[in-house]
Amino acid sequence: MYLTQGLQRALQQTPERIVTICGERRRTFGEFGERVARLAAALQGLGMQAGDRVSMLAMNSDRYVEYMYGTWWGGGVLNPVNIRWAVAEIVYSLDDCDTRLLLVDDHFLPLVEGIRSTARHAPVFIYAGDGQAPQGMLDYETLLAEATPVADAGRGGQDLACIMYTGGTTGFPKGVMQTHLNLWSACVQRMAEINQGRDQRDLHVMPLFHIAGLARLVCSIMVGSTQVILPAFDPAQVLRTLEQEQVTDTVLVPTMILGLLAHPDFSRRDLSRFKRLTYGASPSVGAMIEQVVAKLPHLQLAHSYGLTEACPIVSTNPPQNHSPEARKNGLAGSVGRSGLGVLVKIVDEQGDEVPRGTVGEVIVRGPNIMQGYWNKPEETARALRDGWLHTGDGGYMDAQGYLFIVDRLKDMIVSGGENVYSAEVENVVARHPAVAMCAVIGIPHPQWGEAVHAVVVCNPGVKSSEDEIRAHCREYIASYKCPKTVEFRDALPLTGAGKVLKRDLREPFWVNNR
Known part of the structure; x- marks a missing residue:
């Protein structure tokens, strides 16, 4: 089970089939395979050894797909960079897993010097754009042209394939370690639920640094279909x-x-x-x-529920559950049933399974579940217990095994498809000298689903403003994580143990949106 197997199969069986369409560029599997083997050679020539991490900071493109497969072909590990991160967040992810090679496209050239000057070990920068390579950067197309194709390194199974950084509940991103087996299994699970074949044409507009976009593309390459790629x-x-x-x-x-x-x-x-x-x-x-x-x-509709730690699919609600009858009886509101090879349970705080229809924490096990968090053994131990991934999501299961998600126990905010962890934002807000206490919650938004809202208590005798707090946050975190609105209060509602009652903060905003 290695992720380049689908490409190997296509090169053998359908080398003339179009694999990528990106603007005016169209490449066959044969051309794609040649470029992948050359990129692998170039990366190895720049020092990449088996298991070394390689990053890309770019919009979606055919070169992004080549980066994925060229890294794997050469034996490396992906570390895709979130394009919405600030320089400090990017540098943290590079330093954390010692990434020494970074591909950058035209959109993100302004960030290069900031990364170069603040990274613990400045990476080798490879320009993967359409113009002339800037000074101090290697040119992607020149590297490919001068390289001699190498054979597939053949890494697979439990070998590491990706480190996908997610928002961190402790204020720092966490590197989710995914193996070839994890991603392969997730693809097979999806194909068992939703038919896929060579004749389909997949449009990729979800960002490829996200596991949802990356895994979908891997699944499509695995079956040998055509990928239509838009930058955003x-x-x-x-x-x-x-x-x-x-x-x-x-x-x-x-x-x-x-x-x-x-x-x-x-x-x-x-x-x-x-x-x-x-x-x-x-x-x-x-x-x-x-x-x-x-x-x-x-149109056939299907809903998938998952998380980065599950590569990403836990369950799928297939097209038949979007019929008029299913929409009337509430089945369309489910996130479906667990996929092939995946087990799901709903448990209480002691880890015991609760009766059907009872809300508890969703836990998952299967071959798609991550190895753990890079360099974070304590957080790994909290998330992976007795072979089960504890998702932190609240939900219940009905008598037929359909899963319904009712809350996010980790207080994660989903804004426009982006995951925002409230603790990460709170840590930044709390750095402002005027702030004594703060809480960050998700509130309804007509376009983004949820918006980040900060509730702030200032220090005695000190005042601040919404604009001041938001400007402060923009210095440290990506704009989508920054509060869209800020509310000032004299105190926050607390439990007897001194924890903030976020439920009480959220309730007035959501009471008319349920």
Whole structure:
């Protein structure tokens, strides 16, 4: 079980099939395989050895796919960089797992000097853009042209494939360690639930530094299909691409879907070839489902629930559970049942399974579950107990094994498909000299699903402002994590043990949104 196997198979069976479409560039599996083998050689020539980490800071592109497979082909490990991070967050992820090679495209050239000057070990920078390589950077295309293709290193199974950094509940990102077996298993699980084949055309607009986008692409390459790649989500461009490239499949978050449905170009595009849409990452999607069914009645809908630590799928709610009957009886509100090879339980605080219909913590085990968190043995021990991943999500299971998520026990905020951990934001807000106490919660937002909201108690005799707190946060964390709104109070509601009652803070905002 190695992640380059799908490419090897396609090179043997369908070398002339188009594998990537990115703007005007179209590459066959044969061309793609040649470039992957050359990139692997170039990375090895720059010092990459088996198990070494390689990063990329870039928008989606065909070169991003080459980075993924070239690193694996050469025996390396991916460390994709979140494109919305500030320089300090990027440097932390590079330093934490000793990443010495970093590919950067045109969009992120302004960040290079900041990374170079603050990283513990400045990485070798490789320019993966469309212009001329800036001074101090190696040129991607030149490296490929001068390299001699190497054989596949053949790493697989329990060998590390990726380190995917997520928001950290302790204020620092955590590197989720995923093996070839983890990702391979997750792909097979998905294919067992949702039919995939060579003839489909997948549109990739979810960012490839996210596990949802990365795993979906790996799954599609595994079956030998064609990948249509857009740099980022733009409703008009997505609608145009769906029609022009005759896309059959894609995965989107609800905010993206609603943006497509509301766009003036929607009714002008022929979407008859668009067959399957997978969605996820939203607290509530009932109204969205009804809109999709009304406007695209031929479309097959599927919902996936998961997390980075599960690579990412835990359960899938297939198209048949989006029928009129399923929408009436509430089954469409489920996140489905556990996938092939995956076990799910709902447990209480002692780890004992609770009766069906009772809310508890969702725990998961299976071959898709991560190895642990890089360099964080204590956090790994808390998350992985007796072979089970403790997700921190609250939910219940019905008599047929359907899973319903009711809360996020870790206080994670999902804003526009991005995960924001409240503790990370709170740690930054608390650094402001005016702040005595603070709590960060998610509140309803019509476009993003949830928005980050900070409740602040200032030090006695000291005042601050919303603009001041937000400007302070922008110095330390990505803009999507920064509070969109700030509320000042004299005190926070506390439990007897002195913990903030975030439930009481959230309740007024959500009471009319359930």
